[in-house]
Amino acid sequence: MVRGGRVSGWATGWATGWRTGWVACAAVFLVIGVLTGGGCTKKEAAKGDTYPVGLVFDVGGIGDKSFNDAAYAGLLRARDQLGIRFEYFEPGEGTDREAALRLLASGSSKIILGVGFLFTDDIETVAREYPEKLFACVDYTWTEGKQVPANLVGLKFREEEGSFLVGAIAGLVSQSGTVGFVGGMDIPLIHKFEAGYHAGVLSVRPDAKVIISYAGVTGDAFKNPAKGKELALAQIDAGADVIFHASGSTGLGVFEAVRARNKLAIGVDSDQSAVAPDHCLTSMVKQVDVAVFDAISRARDGTFAGGILSEGLKEGGVDYVFNEGNARWITPPIRARVEALRKEIVEGRVTVSSGR
């Protein structure tokens, strides 16, 4: 109701007459009803003495077949294997993340997880307000010199390492010697994918050309498939025959473009081969489910430690997909070459830069 009150105040500011104001308020309330209907909360029934866990999803929520679904899988596995009970929120568009976190923190949950880099600031605030509770943030954004609260663990992935390997695959599979990268929003998190990919391509093919495009500079850049398709088509016109995307559902347009022009795309976050089975070279996967499960497991065991937890190839936090479906492109020599690169990174003989 707090939210409704605030919006109607804003609405009357706009409206000119009392009647207009009334109609407008009714409309806004209707809309908020619909939105909160979409962004819902759920509780799992408690069975005896179980460890209570709270989780707030990123925009999109359960059913996004990617990031959020992976987090949900980790949550379900924790329920089945660790005997926890959980409560979750799926915030709609807008800024109610902090409210959802606070609501869970003030309830029975002992650990509260936020899924997505957007939670970074909100979860820090709430973690400081509730020092007796534990917090975890997937894709936490850490900047040099920032003090992380002792009851908060920032779960980070070294995406640049996984991107390096799919870059190497792209460089080895490409026939034209030109490959592409389509990023969503032009931000440091996505630059990690770009930097790793670029370095990976050049590591196996120093004369290769890498075309880099971004869909935009706002959050919408992660859900603009029409733009993704045109970006990919422009790259194909310029000679690219393999395109890696790190752009959310904008990437569905990249798959559409390679399908139309018979080229190859590389998926991201989870195995995306189902989108276009004959045109998905591989996917750079992030084990969000493992990270969520491990964070809950550590909290339950009492081995939880605040700070930054970074997972790369060594810890199995990132990887690329290899199976019978894409073995037609990733031939044994290519596979061997890429695995050799993996070994070098895992053993620390090669470090992949995370910035451009």
Added chain:
Amino acid sequence: MIGLATAFVAQVLRISVPYALAATGGAFSERGGVINIGLEGIILAGAFGTAAGTLATGSPWLGVLFGVGAGILIAALHAAITVGAKADQILSGLALNLLVLGGTRGLLRLLYDSSSNSPRFEGFAPLAYVARFTGDAAVPGGAAATGPGAPFEGLLLLVGHPLFLLGAGGIILAQVLLFGTGFGLSLRAAGDGPRALDGAGISVSRVRAAGVLLSGVFGGAAGAWLALEQHMFTDGMSGGRGYIALAAMIVGKWRPLAGATACLLFGAAEALQMRVPSGVIPTQFLQMLPYVVTILALAGWIGRSTAPARLGEPYDREEGR
């Protein structure tokens, strides 16, 4: 070289189609005196209707019909709120945008058990003659084009796209309807001097409502284009195109053909940015471009752009403004 040039032109046209259709829709609504910020939501509803319709019936033609229908439905709500209840037009549009965003998200989950996208569908097959010119390439996933028409593949595919032809024809028709028919005259009078229209015995409300509904037809078609190009619906896929369309409509001085030309300009800027190496032109600059051009147009630096005189004002017979 010629292949790259035609590919560029084809890309500009593909990008511009949804802008131009929505801008035409905006012109119908605003010429009649009703601001339509809700175009964004109308496009999104049109895209969802097209995807749901095509998936349910298996026919992209029926899908487009569903999409246009969904656009009309949202426009009808806008008409009821602004013309019927005479409520604030900007607020109604904003509310409808949020309604459609939340509504399509809910339906997506209800119908397809996903919060991100609908299943894929095939959509229109390109007309047979295109394949004859280009070899097999016109068939998605086919081999590289080899026929004599290969360098013109992108353009030929567009010319063979039923919705492209319908859309282009529709925009020309809209220009004729607005400036060459009695209905167009009434609609423009409803926006410029509703009292005169009332005095002539014509219902201002009906004419305005008709203008808003026509914006639903064109906005819905813009959404249909997006869904068909993508072969699916994805959450929030309108991506701010409604606002760019409104900008183009203003630059085009509320005229369909001029608005479509402005859309081509915006589309060309977007396509250009995609083709120059990243870093040469800052992304932010090109994303600002439509709005900067719009402000210049409103400020009178690019011709004079004057809105319909009674734009945004509900018409009240008692006050008789």
